[in-house]
Amino acid sequence: xxxxxxxxxxxxxxxxxxxxxxxxxWKLQKKYNPSLTKKECLKAINHxxxxxxxxxxxxxxxxxxxxxxxxLLDIDIQNxxxxxxxxxxxDEILALSIVNVYGSIALTNFGYLDxxxxxxxxxxxxxxxxxxxxxxxxDIVSAIVAAGCAKIAHQKKNF
Amino acid sequence: xxxxxxxxxxxxxxxxxxxxxxxxxWKLQKKYNPSLTKKECLKAINHxxxxxxxxxxxxxxxxxxxxxxxxLLDIDIQNxxxxxxxxxxxDEILALSIVNVYGSIALTNFGYLDxxxxxxxxxxxxxxxxxxxxxxxxDIVSAIVAAGCAKIAHQKKNF
Amino acid sequence: xxxxxxxxxxxxxxxxxxxxxxxxxWKLQKKYNPSLTKKECLKAINHxxxxxxxxxxxxxxxxxxxxxxxxLLDIDIQNxxxxxxxxxxxDEILALSIVNVYGSIALTNFGYLDxxxxxxxxxxxxxxxxxxxxxxxxDIVSAIVAAGCAKIAHQKKNF
Amino acid sequence: xxxxxxxxxxxxxxxxxxxxxxxxxWKLQKKYNPSLTKKECLKAINHxxxxxxxxxxxxxxxxxxxxxxxxLLDIDIQNxxxxxxxxxxxDEILALSIVNVYGSIALTNFGYLDxxxxxxxxxxxxxxxxxxxxxxxxDIVSAIVAAGCAKIAHQKKNF
Numbered sequence: 001x002x003x004x005x006x007x008x009x010x011x012x013x014x015x016x017x018x019x020x021x022x023x024x025x026w027k028l029q030k031k032y033n034p035s036l037t038k039k040e041c042l043k044a045i046n047h048x049x050x051x052x053x054x055x056x057x058x059x060x061x062x063x064x065x066x067x068x069x070x071x072l073l074d075i076d077i078q079n080x081x082x083x084x085x086x087x088x089x090x091d092e093i094l095a096l097s098i099v100n101v102y103g104s105i106a107l108t109n110f111g112y113l114d115x116x117x118x119x120x121x122x123x124x125x126x127x128x129x130x131x132x133x134x135x136x137x138x139d140i141v142s143a144i145v146a147a148g149c150a151k152i153a154h155q156k157k158n159f
Numbered sequence: 160x161x162x163x164x165x166x167x168x169x170x171x172x173x174x175x176x177x178x179x180x181x182x183x184x185w186k187l188q189k190k191y192n193p194s195l196t197k198k199e200c201l202k203a204i205n206h207x208x209x210x211x212x213x214x215x216x217x218x219x220x221x222x223x224x225x226x227x228x229x230x231l232l233d234i235d236i237q238n239x240x241x242x243x244x245x246x247x248x249x250d251e252i253l254a255l256s257i258v259n260v261y262g263s264i265a266l267t268n269f270g271y272l273d274x275x276x277x278x279x280x281x282x283x284x285x286x287x288x289x290x291x292x293x294x295x296x297x298d299i300v301s302a303i304v305a306a307g308c309a310k311i312a313h314q315k316k317n318f
Numbered sequence: 319x320x321x322x323x324x325x326x327x328x329x330x331x332x333x334x335x336x337x338x339x340x341x342x343x344w345k346l347q348k349k350y351n352p353s354l355t356k357k358e359c360l361k362a363i364n365h366x367x368x369x370x371x372x373x374x375x376x377x378x379x380x381x382x383x384x385x386x387x388x389x390l391l392d393i394d395i396q397n398x399x400x401x402x403x404x405x406x407x408x409d410e411i412l413a414l415s416i417v418n419v420y421g422s423i424a425l426t427n428f429g430y431l432d433x434x435x436x437x438x439x440x441x442x443x444x445x446x447x448x449x450x451x452x453x454x455x456x457d458i459v460s461a462i463v464a465a466g467c468a469k470i471a472h473q474k475k476n477f
Numbered sequence: 478x479x480x481x482x483x484x485x486x487x488x489x490x491x492x493x494x495x496x497x498x499x500x501x502x503w504k505l506q507k508k509y510n511p512s513l514t515k516k517e518c519l520k521a522i523n524h525x526x527x528x529x530x531x532x533x534x535x536x537x538x539x540x541x542x543x544x545x546x547x548x549l550l551d552i553d554i555q556n557x558x559x560x561x562x563x564x565x566x567x568d569e570i571l572a573l574s575i576v577n578v579y580g581s582i583a584l585t586n587f588g589y590l591d592x593x594x595x596x597x598x599x600x601x602x603x604x605x606x607x608x609x610x611x612x613x614x615x616d617i618v619s620a621i622v623a624a625g626c627a628k629i630a631h632q633k634k635n636f
Contacts (some may be wrong), residue, residue: 006553052472052564059554064541072549076483077536087313087529089263090537090574096266097570100418103371104248107255111270111481124323154246154370165394211405211631212580218395219408223382231390236323236377246370249378252415256408259577262530312527405631407581414584422566425573429588472564 007058014062014137015127021045021141026043027118028109033156044115044151048098048144057097057143061136068133084128084135091136095143109146114139117134119157121145163208166217174286175222179279180204180300184307186277187268192315203310205267207257207303216256216302220295227292243287243294250295254302261309268305273298280304320409322367325376332380332455333445339363339459346427349473360364362469365460366416366457373463375415379454386451402446402453409454413461420468427464432457439463481526484535491539492604492612493618497597497605502625504595505586521628525575525621534574534620538613545610545623561612562604568613572620579627586623591616598622 001009001132008018022041030036067073068081080088092114099106119126121138128134160170167177189195207213226232227240239247251273258265274285280297287293290295319327326336332372340359348354359366365373385391386399398406410432435443439456478486485495502518525531544550545558557565569591576587594602598615605611 003553010551053566056554056565056567057570059551060541061560063544063550063554064537066551067540067544067549070549072544072547073540074487074536074543076480077533077540080533081537087264088533089266090529090533090571092263092266093534093571093574094567096573097421097567101421103415103419104251105246107248107251108270108273111272112266112274113270114267115271143542162394169392175455212407215395215398215406215408216411218392219382219399222385222395223378225392226381226385226390229390230383231385231388233328233377233384235321236374238375240378247374248371249374249412250414252412253408255414256411256580258399260580262578264573292404352510405582410581410584422569425565426588426591429590430592431584431588433589452542 003052003055003059007055008049010062011058011141012136014065015124016120016141018042018049020118021121021145021148024113024119024121024145028113028145028149029152032153036152040155041148041152044148044155045144047072047151048102048147053101054098054144054147057094058140061091061094061140065133065136066093068135069131081135087134091139094136095139098140098143098147100156102147103154105153106143106146106150108142109149113142113146117142140147162211162214162218166214167208169221170217170300172207172238173293174283175206175279175296175300177204177271178203180304180307181186181276183272183280183304187272187304188310188311191312195311199314200307200311203307203314204279204303206310207261210257210260211251212260213303213306216253217299220250220253220299224292224295225304227294228290229232240294241292247294250298253295254298257299257302257306261306262313265305269302272305273299276301320371321377324391325373326367328380329376329424329459332452333382333442334438334455334459336360336363336367339466342431342437342439342463343470346431346463346467347470350471354470358473359466359470362473363462363464365469366465368421369416369419371419372416372462372465375412376458379409379412379458382453383454386453387449399453400451407454408459412454413457416458416461416465420465421472423462423471424461424468427467428461431460431464435460480529480532480536484532485526487536487539488618491542491614492601493597495519495522495526497570498618498625500620501590501596501598501622504627505590505622505626505631509630513629517632518625518629520627521632522621524628525579525624527601528575528578530578531575531621531624534571535617538568538571538617542610542613545612546608555599558612559610565612568616571613572616575617575624579624580631582630583620583623586626587620590619590623594619 025041099110124134125138184200283293284297319477343359442452499518601611602615
């Protein structure tokens with residue numbers, strides 16, 4: 001299994017499919033491109049998941065979430081991550097490694113998604129208050145969706 | 160007149176007062192702090208406008224907008240800035256110099272404001288389609304408001 | 319003339335050729351890849367100059383430098399840019415729009431180049447103290463070279 | 478013990494004292510300020526270590542290094558972090574949460590330090606090839622030192 005397959009598998013184990021991220025891209029971008037299809041959005045997500053930096057971020061972020069769930073980290077940082085304290089911003093910073101690569105459109109979409117948490121992003125964020133720790137996952141998914149939106153926006157303009 | 164007074168004056172000449180930015184901070188943050196007053200938000204905006212990097216960004220961004228209005232720049236970049244092409248992202252990048260200093264909460268609020276353009280941000284963005292060029296101004300105002308929101312959020316937590 | 323040709327022409331008019339930037343990439347990266355050729359580095363620079371965001375940054379940054387030279391901007395920001403005050407950091411921020419797209423290797427190389435200013439970067443930086451304003455240009459060139467270095471580093475690893 | 482004391486203790490356990498970071502600030506900044514004392518640099522480092530985001534980064538980064546040493550993470554990301562692969566850039570991204578807060582001077586100093594790895598930074602980087610994992614630590618120390626440099630540079634200019 002290569003790095004991409006592993007990252008996609010990890011996302012799936014945490015409840016996130018490529019299709020569910022593509023659906024959010026479609027919901028966000030169809031107002032700018034009424035003819036946009038879900039298939040095009042799936043291709044955009046797939047393009048994002050080809051980048052090594054994206055895969056590194058996915059695997060690192062989920063590894064921190066899982067280590068937190070298993071109580072493997074030092075108690076102080078453990079508690080801060082588990083509660084996803086409002087002033088803990090390392091999860092957003094990690095997600096920037098995905099967002100930065102896709103430029104300004106990705107950046108503004110990331111902020112928007114991270115604040116409103118629509119669809120699956122809200123779902124995994126809410127799960128996080130129970131037994132699971134999705135502190136890093138929800139920002140990573142927001143970042144991948146935001147990058148997918150930027151990819152679509154750049155494609156539509158023939159450059 | 161010092162740099163801060165000049166930046167505030169420039170903003171005012173372009174239709175933006177400290178009070179109008181404080182009002183947006185209040186609208187965004189009152190749901191997290193029901194007892195938040197507009198006066199506290201004005202103090203937060205004032206705190207943001209004490210930072211040298213913020214003042215440099217305000218003065219540089221407005222200078223580019225004004226040079227564009229007066230047709231002083233090379234025709235190619237002139238046209239791109241004047242139309243604020245959807246793929247022109249230098250205005251958002253410039254605004255990052257304000258947002259970065261205030262951390263993750265500023266970042267997500269910036270994306271949110273830049274996408275939804277509530278209140279005065281939308282107003283100056285719409286003016287931009289007529290005779291004025293506010294390509295850089297709307298992102299700068301979004302960034303100052305986002306930084307103000309982060310300031311409020313950090314204050315409320317006694318650290 | 320398309321946007322890329324215009325950006326390359328503008329750089330040339332300010333004393334910067336693709337070849338001179340490729341030479342810096344080669345000097346920085348040959349220690350990691352002894353068989354690296356200057357031709358490969360020229361291809362990497364060319365790849366960087368295919369990105370729309372890079373072209374926007376080049377044209378915007380040089381437009382600000384030229385407006386400063388012609389005394390077209392407001393006196394306060396004019397003086398700050400013309401002197402390239404050590405605490406004026408908008409030029410570095412603008413360059414981030416190039417660096418961010420190429421990830422961490424670009425980021426560290428940018429910091430290194432911007433601090434040491436080797437070769438042509440130092441040359442245009444020194445010119446800036448005379449009649450010309452190269453405040454934005456030297457950071458833009460550092461950013462393009464840093465992005466070229468990252469491109470080379472990523473190519474060498476077959477992913 | 479509060480968060481700051483814990484972060485300082487953690488750094489000490491990994492071989493990094495405030496004094497050793499202050500020494501690097503002094504070495505980098507004394508050329509710009511010949512009268513700069515080591516005590517002033519220690520104060521600057523202390524100022525950096527007062528910021529909550531810095532403490533979060535220190536504790537998160539060291540937690541990942543330690544989890545890697547103890548083989549607690551999934552094998553794939555474990556191996557990538559343990560080897561600190563040249564194309565793994567999440568450590569640099571995490572360090573940006575410190576660097577961003579201190580602006581452009583911090584950014585260029587960070588790139589410079591991360592590339593040249595002088596003094597203790599090189600020492601912990603070399604240790605990393607043996608039994609310890611310092612993949613995140615060396616970038617975090619570079620970032621704290623770079624932020625200290627920016628603090629000194631901003632102080633010297635009375636604003």
